Amino acid sequence: MESNRRSFLKIGGICALGLGALPVTKALARKALPQVSDFPEALKANQWAMVVDMKKCWEQADRDCKDCILACHQYHNVPDIGTIKEEIKWLWQESYHDTFHDQATKFNIANIEHNPIMVLCNHCTSPPCVRVCPTKATFKDKKSGIVKMDYHRCIGCRFCMAGCPYGARSFNFRDPIPYIKTELNMAYPARERGVVEKCSFCTERLARGLFPACVEACRHGALTFGDITDADSPVRKLLAENYSIKRRPELGTGPNVYYII
Amino acid sequence: MKIYNAKLIIPGLLIFVVMVTFPIWYNKGSAAPPPEPSLNTPAIQRMAEKQCVLPKDQMRTDHMQLLNEWRTEVVRNGNRLYVAWDGKEYNMSLQNECMRCHSNKSEFCDTCHVYAGLKSGSQPYCWTCHIAPKENK
Amino acid sequence: MLERALTGSQKYYRLLMGLLILMGMGFAAYLYQLNTGLTITGLSRDVSWGFYIAQFTFLVGVAASAVMVVLPYYLHNVKVFGRITILGEFLAVASVTMCLLFIIVDLGKPMRLLNVILYPSPNSILFWDMIVLNGYLFLNIVIGWNVLEAERKGTDSPSWLKPLIYLSIPWAISIHTVTAFLYAGLPGRHLWLHSILAARFLASAFASGPALLILLALVLRKYTKFDAGKEAIDKLSQIVLYGMLVSIFFIGLEFFTAFYSNIPSHQHGLLYLFVGLDGYGKLVPFMWLFALLALAAVVLLINPKTRKDEKTLKIACLCVFFSMWIEKGLGLVIGGFIPNPFEQVREYLPTVPELIITMGIWATGFFVLTILYKIAVSVKEEVE
Known part of the structure; x- marks a missing residue:
């Protein structure tokens, strides 16, 4: 005792x-x-979000404008494999009908059914891809709310691709480097065969005080980027003034890409 | 004493010994000269004090650990700025920082890596994704 | 005991040689895949899991063969299963081995496999699947081996084995449940997003596992002195019948929910599988073959005359095995990816190298099975 x-x-x-x-x-x-530490000039947010004003995009006479896609894919050394089967894409176009199939109607105004919609990773608030990853190779960055990829850790099981309800993830079925057809960006790496990749909301540019490559590239101001938790941020202002929709909100993933139609 | 099946055992043993010692006699007389990684790049020439992230000896032995720690900080923790032991600041990036000074990969990195017989085309597999600077040769 | 695998008849060696050749071919094809990437498969951005994962899913079911003999024998004292528990356990070992191999060949970066252990992620069902599958493999090896050893020595099996045997019963349920959870918890994949999926997996496992066990027992009786006994086979065939009926019932439930609710996204997967969607329907003939085989199996099994006649029982078991193979090993996994998140149909069919690798793994499984059965049968012949 x-x-x-x-x-x-x-x-x-x-x-x-x-x-x-x-x-x-x-x-x-x-x-x-x-x-x-971070760079002093780094841009910070609790949850980065994007508002895509498709009206501004559609208003343009130049309907073939793909500045944002080109800027993104060139910046991140995204390969152009050339087949639908093994396509790798971070930011791309789908029709309104296919993107918002849950709210498509035959008799929509101005026949928007076939209009393009810019689609990318939604950097969900509650991302299913992160939930299913067996190695934490894809993870939700607590500092910025960005759903990130750790290409050094990914084992290529593709569970995240089954988990993502937005089709935002691409797998490197073959060595991508010979298929990088844009000019190589020497400041950013490529990927290896056997890993999954997707949009990163340009984490590396935010760290240097720059907005994402697509936002910067858009000449028509259709892409707005900001902190969704900050009531004064440009994204919140846009959302307060315009009616917006999100892709498949009923799944509870909490997508952070908003569309003004 | 008598060895059974000596006809088979002794040649077998001989073959075994020859095969085990293969690397020794195969490379005999062709000892590779120790590597001399070149520091002769414009960026390094311009430096007043030629000093890397860590002292030279530590860099030589621990650069892979350092790179791995940098990787973890950048990718997992979102930190990109490194303040070194001497107070100098570095951007934790193989492609954008290390290779800015050591822009001569083939004369700097590769000389040792080839000498040490690293696998995958005598390159560590960093270079399957990270893009090496273009060298004018 | 292992030495018994080394001596055998000419036929035994010829079988092993044949399997080794197939394994070699599979291995060569795998090396090709390892060096080129998964581009050699029919997999795509939209159908990102295919034949490999489907085989894995099906074989998890076959691994249930063990529990379906162990459970009646140890919990309900069904004495006739005493002779064949070892066959069930060794079949489970072989099928779980195949499962693990199918996961490995499906990985884009197999050399990083151990990351699953280095960075354990309990939020991922795949992490739990790794635990339950390896655990089940371990349990069945230990149990099977020790029971056989005791039989050879003519003693009772060691007392520490009993708890493991009892543990293996819920453990078998867990491998199906966890494997079903891989699919049943993914938002936006409506073919899979059903709470009944785990129950469906169990039911189909209780049909396909014992069906294969019956076929194997009959093969053993033909080529060795080992006889499972008429009564055991009859009992097993009843289990297969119930498993099959429940399976079909559960699949029917899926149809009801999808079509009575009339929710398009819930119908798309089933429509694609059975009648085609937007003009695409590569799997339609297979799914109707499944339906036909399943029906034939039920008809043959439900009638006591055809169930007790070995000739028709054999046909019925083959029907069960192949119908479930199509349903789980083809339809369920592939169908879940069609249509894609943009409701576009991108079809998938395995390529030749993919099929060769698959065949190689099946051969590996049967190689393991042959050796294990050889040991078991030799011991049993010796004892008798």
Whole structure:
């Protein structure tokens, strides 16, 4: 009995000492080099989101404008495999009818059924791809809300592709490098055969204080980027003023790409 | 003492010994000279003090660990800025930072990697995705 | 005991040689895939899982063969199964081996396989599937081996084995449930998004596993001195019948929900499989073959005369096995991806290298099975 109490006191004492020492070690650690951090110019948000104003896109006389896609695919060294089967795409067009098949009607205004819609990863608030990944190779970045890919860790099981209800993920069925037909971006890597890839909301550009490549490339201001949790952000302002829709909200994934139609 | 099946065992043993020692006598007399990674790039020439992220000896032995830690910080934790032991700041990026100075991959990286007999075409598999700088040769 | 696998008749060696050749072909095709990528398969961006994962799903079912003899024997004291529990367990070992191989050949980066253990992710069902499958493999090896060893020595099996045997029963249920959960929890894949999927997996497993077991028992009786006994086979055939009836019933339930509710997205998968969608219907003939085989199996099994006649029982078991193979090993997995998230139909058919790799893995499974059965039968012949 006695010895038990003694050992209890001892252990308690050590614990208290440890707690007391914590701020000291922290202060010491703050000075110690090397250390890592964000760039000071990095753009920050709790949850990045995009509003795609398709009206602005459709109004253009130049209906073949693909500036955003080209900018994205060139920037990220996305290959052009050339077959539907193995296509790799981060940002692309689908028809209104196919994208919003749950709300398509035959008698829509101005025949928008066949109009293009820009589609990309929705960087869901509750992403099923992240839920199913067996290695955490795809994960939800807590700092920015971006659904990221760790190409070093992906085992290529393609569970995330089955889990994604938006078809936003592409698999590298073959070595992609010979198929990069745009000019190589020396500042960004390519991918290897056997991993899954998708839109990254240009994490690496945000870190340098730049907006995503597609947003920057759009000449017509159809793409707006910002923090959905910030009431003063440009995306929230747009959403407050316009009626918008999201892809398949009934699935509970919480997509963060909004469409103004 | 008598060895049974000596006719088979002794040639078998001989073949075994020859095969095991194959690397030794095959490479005999052709010892590769120790590599001398070149630091002769414009970016390094311009530097007043030629100093890498870590002291030279540490870089030589630990650069792969450093790269792996950088990878984890950038990809998983979203940190991209590295303040080194000497207070200098670095962008944690193989393609954009390391290769900015060491733009001569074939004379710097490859010399040692080939000498050490790294697999996959004598290159660590960083280069299957990361793009090496174009070298004017 | 392993040495018994090394001595055998000419026929035994010829069988092993044949299987080894098929395995070699599969392995060569796999090396080709490893060096070129999954581009050599028919898989696409839209149908991202295909033949491999479908075989895996089907074989998880076959692995249930063990529980369907172990459960009646140990829990209900069905003595006639005493002689064949070992066959069920070893069949489970062979099928789980195939399951694991099918997962590996499906990976884009198999050299990173251990990342699943290095970065354990309990939120992923695949992580749990790895645990239950490997656990089931381990349980069946340990149980089968020790029971056989005890039989050879003429002693009772060690007492520590009993808890493991009892554990293996719920464990068998878990492998189907977890495998079904791989599919049944994915938003937007309506063919799979049913709470009945796990129950469907169990029912079809209780049909296909014991059906194969009956066929194997009959083969063993023809070529060896081992006889499973008429009564055991009759009992098994009843299990197959019930498994089959429940399976078909469950599939019918899916049809009801989809078509009475009249929700298009719930109908698309079934429509694609059975009548075709937007003019595409490569799987339609297979699915009708499934329906025909299933019907034939039920007719043959439900009639006691044809069920007890070995000739017709054999046909019935073949019907069960192949109908379930089509339903799970082809329709369910592939159908779940069609149409794609944009409601476009992109079809899938396996390519020749894909089929060769698949064949190689089946051969590997049968190689394992042959060796294990050889050991079991030799021991049993010796004891008698």
